[in-house]
Amino acid sequence: VDLTHVERQQVEPAGLMLSSKPQPCTRSPRVHGSMRSVLRKLVQTNIASPAHASAPVTAAMKKLEEIEFDNLTLRTLPVDDSYNPNTRQVPGACFSLVAPGKVDNPQLVAASPEALSLLDIDPSEIKRPDFVKFFSGNRPLPGSQYAAHCYAGHQFGYFSGQLGDGAAMYIGEVVNSAGERWELQFKGAGPTPYSRAADGRKVLRSSVREFLCSEAMYHLGVPTTRAGTCVTSDTRIVRDPLYDGNAIRERATVITRIAPTFLRFGSFEIFKPTDSQTGRTGPSVGREAEMLPAMLHHTIRTYYPHLWAEHGGDALAASHRAGNEDAWHPLYRAWFGEVVRRTASLVAAWQAVGWCHGVLNTDNMSIIGVTIDYGPFGFLDAYDPNHVCNGSDDGGRYTYKAQPDICRWNCAKLAEAVKWALPERIAKAELAVYDEEYRRTYTRLMRAKLGLTKQEEGDEGLVADLFQLMDEAGADFTSTFRTLARFPMDPAADPSAARDTEDALVSYCTEPEVLAAQRGSRIPPQNLTMLLQLAQRDPALLAQLGATPGMIQEEAERHKASEKLRAMSAQDKARADRTAWAQWLTRYGERLGREVAAGADPAARVATMNATNPRFVLRNWMAHEAIQAAEGGDFSQVQDLLELLRTPFTTENEDASFRAAVARGRRASEPSAVAAPASAEEAAAAAATAPIATSRAAQAAATGEGGGDDYDAAVAGRAE
Known part of the structure; x- marks a missing residue:
């Protein structure tokens, strides 16, 4: 189907x-x-x-x-x-x-x-x-x-x-x-x-x-x-x-x-x-x-x-008459x-x-x-x-x-x-x-994204904790949800699949130095210090600058979180990400277990999730490279990208992409492990789902x- x-x-x-x-x-x-x-x-x-x-x-x-x-x-x-x-x-x-x-x-x-x-x-x-x-x-x-x-x-x-x-x-x-x-x-x-x-x-x-x-x-x-x-x-x-x-x-x-x-x-x-x-x-x-x-x-x-x-x-x-509005x-x-x-x-x-x-x-x-x-x-x-x-x-x-x-x-x-x-x-x-209406629609969509057919009181908390984890880890939005379909409904019966899913999820988390640059305060540190002092001494003057004490405090928290990330090694963050994912996946597995007990079909769950969570979205790097080619007179990349975006939920070649993600996740938190490089097929399949670092100009x-x-x-x- x-x-x-x-x-x-x-x-x-x-x-x-x-x-x-x-x-x-x-x-x-x-x-x-x-x-x-x-x-x-x-x-x-x-x-x-x-x-x-x-x-x-x-x-x-x-x-x-x-x-x-x-x-x-x-x-x-x-x-x-x-x-x-x-x-x-x-x-x-x-x-x-x-x-x-x-x-x-x-x-x-x-x-x-x-x-x-x-x-x-x-x-x-x-x-x-x-x-x-x-x-x-x-x-x-x-x-x-x-x-x-x-x-x-x-x-x-x-x-x-x-x-x-x-x-x-x-x-x-x-x-x-x-x-x-x-x-x-x-x-x-x-x-x-x-x-x-x-x-x-x-x-x-x-x-x-x-x-x-x-x-x-x-x-x-x-x-x-x-x-x-x-x-x-x-x-x-x-x-x-x-x-x-x-x-x-x-x-x-x-x-x-x-x-x-x-x-x-x-x-x-x-x-x-x-x-x-x-x-x-x-x-x-x-x-x-x-x-x-x-x-x-x-x-x-x-x-x-x-x-x-x-x-x-x-x-x-x-029959309208004036005065009868x-x-x-x-x-x-x-x-x-x-x-x-x-x-x-x-x-x-x-x-x-x-x-x-x-x-x-x-x-x-x-x-x-x-x-x-x-x-x-x-x-x-x-x-x-x-x-x-x-x-x-x-x-x-x-x-x-x-x-x-x-x-x-x-x-x-x-x-x-x-x-x-x-x-x-x-x-x-x-x-x-x-x-x-927003809450009803959003909750329904999130249940579909997680493959949940039954309503439970704790579902909103499960979703909220997932997003908090993704925020702290810098997890890729699209790839994370797509990968969750790989998690077995009975993790104990298929521990290998559960571990592979965890590895792949870790691979989609952002490295600390990149995340620190993205999540740092938007105000230079020296200015932030002065504004924090101003927030305490003269909130009225701060308001004239278009700010509130709450905004400045939020920027201070961003700066603090950024500094913490800068002090963390890539391996330490990957291990922390793995721990966080393991804890959340345990709860998710328990929730899926109750779905199974209620008669849910595992195959139908995967089909629903794969029809709800896209594999491909229009990432900036994809558009940028197609635009660069078009500006040079080659329009074929725009046409190819249009064709790709017509089938965002495709499962073709997805196994190769998943295997590449699993290998990356294992290498990230186990630096001493020696893993074979991704094959050409895995690399090609992974490329279209991966973000890419670009310069500010790009x-x-x-x-x-x-x-x-x-x-x-x-x-x-x-x-x-």
Whole structure:
């Protein structure tokens, strides 16, 4: 039974002077060989296996000229049709009509036939010589109409006023042969009225990352926008990748994104009156009476049709009279509650795969509960609840552990945004379901990750202690959970397998000097001492610096832990890690024993865990090497990586990878032991699951940092 997509079906709904820069990954891989050879080997193996082949496309496929556009959103919501491309405030409109800019010599980096099939596009169309013209903005698709969305938002906790699609463009909506409505969108196709001082373009680095991660998240079972194409060009744009004054000319690149809609929380914040902290207002303040009902009705009728039907939306609209707005409250309340539940479920799915968004501003929150706007995102390598993947998040607002609370805060801001239609007291009653939904979904996912089918009171404690161990040991998130499927349900009956699992888990823990560098205080020691003294003498002055005594104390604890790690040898840490794992695995084994006593099937447990815990995620080093090759004109590594990410739960060649991990674990804590080096097969299989140490420059390139990339708008918003 192919359980690859079980989790998707379950998860989908129906400042202080801190230097929170992304840290190098956990350790250098003990493998050799190029990325190209590793991916080729794995991809060829996976494609050859029918169990991991994509589901055949059965819909009626069409040529590009036959795609059926039905641009309902532009017909329903207010549109600025001036075609004025100049940066400006746009009151009274949800969209502005625009035109994409053309690029020189467009070239296809990669395409996702699966994503394009949502639009009924025949895969053979990708091979057309003029395919790239349609998906670079050089030639319009028949029936398309380009527009940029006007929205506002809270960025890093502060209201920033009008934001909008500064680099994205609505292309149109396609109703496919199955009756599904999909919005097609460009990203990087040129300036719009919302581009501010930017050029509306994107570089190859950030475009490849978003393209790959969108598809990777889909195959991981996480609700997400899709990516159809990635097209680069010979048009050059100037960027300063490291903000060090060394600007370079990079390839202008355009991707296409696909989702039912790209409406977001910020879409409804355009009516916000003057903010008391920032002094900014939404562009359509004062127009909520005429615009907000139309926006809500379009959103609910189109993307929540079950709620519209259940609450008699058509009848309400037909009989609506001014002054009878209360009649809509039950429908609005049901809709808001569903948005809250979908958002809570979504962030639980992020946490379960160890994924950080990086820029969880309200304008980056989907109104239908899918992942949107892939900027400085990152999958966890070594588990670190305080991990910050966004180099511009100096205050650590968007850490991995903060994501559930931040998304709840964002839901509260949505409640404020629609208060003219739904009183806040009613909306906030629905907001109370967020924590319950998050905990329910997260607990279910964690039980699946550990192969537990029965509920026990102590399960949350078992999970919490596992994460504490992983935090202290710097255990690799993805590889740790994947390896736990190897642990026998009856350890006493199979001590060899239990020991091998323990060895492998030790191998995925971070060496002390690397962990010390990652986990140390983000404040220089001499500054930290002064701030600790200031926290005792003058907390008010400390607050003016954007800090609290608690924050400074936390930094002091980080410094203390880092110094302790620096004093530890690699062998001592490996032995400590082994002891910690042995203790936790004993408890886990006892818990599994109770599963067996209740009739659990060991084979089904392994299948469930392997269908829940991915073997492959988009690690930064993998993206970085593919991007480097693409910048040199070789797009095959991006294409190979896309193929690999399509089968994240594959078990092909996994035994070789596991054997290599076991050998590393034994060598780590037993330095006197002589172990044979990993074979070429083991090395190749291990490479794609191992983190890799990178320089700061390489990390910046891998995460897409630099002028003009996806979080520039957030930086600019704060700078203003």
